[in-house]
Amino acid sequence: MQSGPRCQQILRFARLVRPRYYSGQPPPWRPGSAVDQWVERPIRPISLRQLTFFGRTLTEPRLISSANYVRTELPTRLAHRLRDIQQLPYVVVSNPHLSLVYELYYKAFERFRVVPEIRSLEDNDRFCDILREALKEHLVVIPNLAMGVLKCRELVPADEMDRFMNTLLRARISRRVIAEQHLALTETFNSPWHFPDSQERTDMNSDFVGEVFLKCNAKEVVEHCGKVAQELMRKTSQSAQIPAITVQGHLTATFPYILSHLEYIVGELMRNSVQAVMEKYKDSTQPPPPIQVLICETPQHVIMRISDQGGGLPRELLPSLWSFSKGPRTQSRLENLEQVPAMAATMQELKVSERTERKTDQGGYRESSLDTLTSRHPNLRLGMGLPMSRVYAEYWAGSLEMHSLEGYGVDAFLQISKLGNKNEQVTSRAAIDAV
Numbered sequence: 118m119q120s121g122p123r124c125q126q127i128l129r130f131a132r133l134v135r136p137r138y139y140s141g142q143p144p145p146w147r148p149g150s151a152v153d154q155w156v157e158r159p160i161r162p163i164s165l166r167q168l169t170f171f172g173r174t175l176t177e178p179r180l181i182s183s184a185n186y187v188r189t190e191l192p193t194r195l196a197h198r199l200r201d202i203q204q205l206p207y208v209v210v211s212n213p214h215l216s217l218v219y220e221l222y223y224k225a226f227e228r229f230r231v232v233p234e235i236r237s238l239e240d241n242d243r244f245c246d247i248l249r250e251a252l253k254e255h256l257v258v259i260p261n262l263a264m265g266v267l268k269c270r271e272l273v274p275a276d277e278m279d280r281f282m283n284t285l286l287r288a289r290i291s292r293r294v295i296a297e298q299h300l301a302l303t304e305t306f307n308s309p310w311h312f313p314d315s316q317e318r319t320d321m322n323s324d325f326v327g328e329v330f331l332k333c334n335a336k337e338v339v340e341h342c343g344k345v346a347q348e349l350m351r352k353t354s355q356s357a358q359i360p361a362i363t364v365q366g367h368l369t370a371t372f373p374y375i376l377s378h379l380e381y382i383v384g385e386l387m388r389n390s391v392q393a394v395m396e397k398y399k400d401s402t403q404p405p406p407p408i409q410v411l412i413c414e415t416p417q418h419v420i421m422r423i424s425d426q427g428g429g430l431p432r433e434l435l436p437s438l439w440s441f442s443k444g445p446r447t448q449s450r451l452e453n454l455e456q457v458p459a460m461a462a463t464m465q466e467l468k469v470s471e472r473t474e475r476k477t478d479q480g481g482y483r484e485s486s487l488d489t490l491t492s493r494h495p496n497l498r499l500g501m502g503l504p505m506s507r508v509y510a511e512y513w514a515g516s517l518e519m520h521s522l523e524g525y526g527v528d529a530f531l532q533i534s535k536l537g538n539k540n541e542q543v544t545s546r547a548a549i550d551a552v
């Protein structure tokens with residue numbers, strides 16, 4: 118922990134407001150710990166192209182090598198994030214929500230760092246069980262992080278808290294990507310259609326390599342997510358004023374991407390647009406104006422512009438639109454978030470939501486870690502749709518911008534890097550020395 122004047126000030130304040138939590142002790146780590154050793158290792162970022170490379174000719178040695186990559190990469194990435202949390206002022210890290218996240222990360226770090234080298238398919242099966250369990254256990258991380266950050270909003274400046282949150286969320290996506298990709302490859306390898314000796318791709322008809330969908334078609338994703346948003350509103354709202362969705366432009370644009378990431382972003386934008394238009398037209402006798410989507414393909418990018426006439430962004434929200442920790446609605450966001458941890462555990466187990474269902478090679482359906490976030494009730498507004506979507510968009514070197522025309526509507530611009538050759542954007546070094 119650093120000891121600059123601002124930090125001293127925060128700690129003095131912390132003692133005043135939360136004497137129960139402040140013990141004057143450093144966070145629970147000691148120099149020379151395993152975290153110290155692992156944090157010295159550099160992170161090895163991966164691109165979509167590399168992710169598909171492991172799976173294209175899926176032989177036993179490749180599967181084993183993928184397993185060992187994940188085995189060493191997960192504890193390395195966890196060590197960096199543990200260090201980030203350790204460097205927060207004690208009063209922040211001892212917030213019950215953040216300390217729960219810390220404990221989950223620490224437990225996972227301890228579990229993964231002792232896994233011996235994977236040499237056989239049996240070793241890999243055991244490793245996959247550990248992976249699955251950890252993924253499930255960590256479903257509560259996002260709501261807890263979000264609540265922790267909101268509850269500590271008066272202890273650390275909002276910009277620094279947002280930087281912390283962005284780093285942790287990006288890192289979380291990165292760990293889930295490599296873990297879920299390896300599980301998906303193992304599933305493919307074990308499927309009856311896979312012939313381990315063949316040099317050909319596992320299934321020539323499959324457009325998935327693990328979690329990566331090679332032919333993400335922008336138009337189809339927009340239409341699918343639009344339909345899900347409309348359906349959700351049909352089920353949960355009394356109003357019949359549901360706007361239509363039109364798609365124009367380069368309708369054949371396809372690119373490799375992790376489908377659940379794209380569906381999450383487009384889904385959140387669609388939900389916001391549909392909700393805004395319905396709100397504006399709820400008492401009108403006129404049919405609501407459609408949401409117009411334009412797709413534009415360039416040599417390097419696919420850009421989607423989602424335009425609605427829902428009245429534009431409320432002016433008072435503009436300064437905090439991308440923030441996890443500030444804004445006029447922090448209290449209601451907290452109250453809504455309180456309801457999410459329970460949802461996260463049960464919905465994931467009980468049902469796979471319609472929108473992320475995908476056929477696996479065995480004819481079953483594969484779950485996605487985003488299900489719990491995307492299938493929530495529209496009134497349960499968490500204020501996370503936009504900031505989280507931007508984290509996802511930037512993760513694969515894309516971008517998300519909103520342009521609001523006050524009183525008229527919103528244009529959302531989502532830019533996707535379409536060649537799949539950009540590395541995931543993760544922060545390698547423990548990132549928040551400034552906090």
Ligand SMILES: Nc1ncnc2c1ncn2[C@@H]1O[C@H](COP(=O)(O)OP(=O)(O)OP(=O)(O)O)[C@@H](O)[C@H]1O
Binds near residue numbers: 430438
């Ligand atoms: N297209 C839009 N038109 C008008 N207002 C919008 C639009 N998109 C977002 N907003 C405003 O910005 C706020 C923040 O959006 P965001 O998606 O981040 O969170 P939310 O929708 O409130 O909650 P969540 O998405 O977590 O359920 C919304 O509550 C809404 O007031």
Ligand SMILES: [Mg+2]
Binds near residue numbers: 501502
């Ligand atoms: Mg939203």
